[in-house]
Amino acid sequence: xxxxxxxxxxxxxxxxxxxxxxxxxxxxxxxxxxxxxxxxxxxxxxxxxxxxxxxxxxxxxxxxxxxxxxxxxxxxxxxxxxxxxxxxxxxxxxxxxxxxxxxxxxxxxxx
Amino acid sequence: xxxxxxxxxxxxxxxxxxxxxxxxxxxxxxxxxxxxxxxxxxxxxxxxxxxxxxxxxxxxxxxxxxxxxxxxxxxxxxxxxxxxxxxxxxxxxxxxxxxxxxxxxxxxxxxxxx
Numbered sequence: 001x002x003x004x005x006x007x008x009x010x011x012x013x014x015x016x017x018x019x020x021x022x023x024x025x026x027x028x029x030x031x032x033x034x035x036x037x038x039x040x041x042x043x044x045x046x047x048x049x050x051x052x053x054x055x056x057x058x059x060x061x062x063x064x065x066x067x068x069x070x071x072x073x074x075x076x077x078x079x080x081x082x083x084x085x086x087x088x089x090x091x092x093x094x095x096x097x098x099x100x101x102x103x104x105x106x107x108x109x110x111x
Numbered sequence: 112x113x114x115x116x117x118x119x120x121x122x123x124x125x126x127x128x129x130x131x132x133x134x135x136x137x138x139x140x141x142x143x144x145x146x147x148x149x150x151x152x153x154x155x156x157x158x159x160x161x162x163x164x165x166x167x168x169x170x171x172x173x174x175x176x177x178x179x180x181x182x183x184x185x186x187x188x189x190x191x192x193x194x195x196x197x198x199x200x201x202x203x204x205x206x207x208x209x210x211x212x213x214x215x216x217x218x219x220x221x222x223x224x225x
Contacts, residue, residue, distance in 0.1 A: 033213060040218075042218050044216070088154075097207050098167065099157070099212065104153070
């Protein structure tokens with residue numbers, strides 16, 4: 001079945017550093033979504049991508065829809081302590097309104 | 112503010128209790144979802160409602176009973192739960208197949224079964 005693998009599993013970085021994470025699948029996706037979840041809260045939608053090759057920014061966050069349609073990337077520039085959380089990628093199961101979620105990348109930022 | 116609210120935020124219940132979780136969305140969406148999130152596990156989809164009709168039940172035990180009285184409200188009725196049911200229960204909503212795949216989540220209910 002469709003699966004989404006995220007790497008790295010976790011990252012420990014210093015404030016001010018840039019962050020890169022990715023999400024890969026063996027299946028093609030037509031939409032990629034990136035969410036952030038803080039402790040004790042629900043996931044919050046950060047960026048939605050709809051076309052292969054698309055590059056979309058939301059403040060210091062930039063996400064890309066891979067040209068093979070089997071991967072997506074999220075970059076955070078100049079990280080700050082409030083970037084701490086778990087970042088999930090997600091994509092729709094073909095012809096349904098259900099989402100598959102990745103395994104998540106846990107980000108810790110040290111001052 | 113995501114436009115999706117959940118109550119209560121925290122719930123502790125014994126295995127013989129009956130309780131209900133409530134979700135309300137203020138986004139005009141057509142589809143609503145219940146997810147279970149356990150520690151160190153991916154999000155597990157439990158139920159999907161589209162236009163108030165249940166369209167998905169992912170082999171969820173009958174001790175979990177969903178109810179969708181209208182497109183803005185979703186309930187999860189709980190009875191005779193087990194300790195392994197302790198988890199964060201998340202509600203989400205979306206426009207559904209016709210409108211896009213983005214799902215918007217509530218803050219969740221942290222459930223502890225003792």
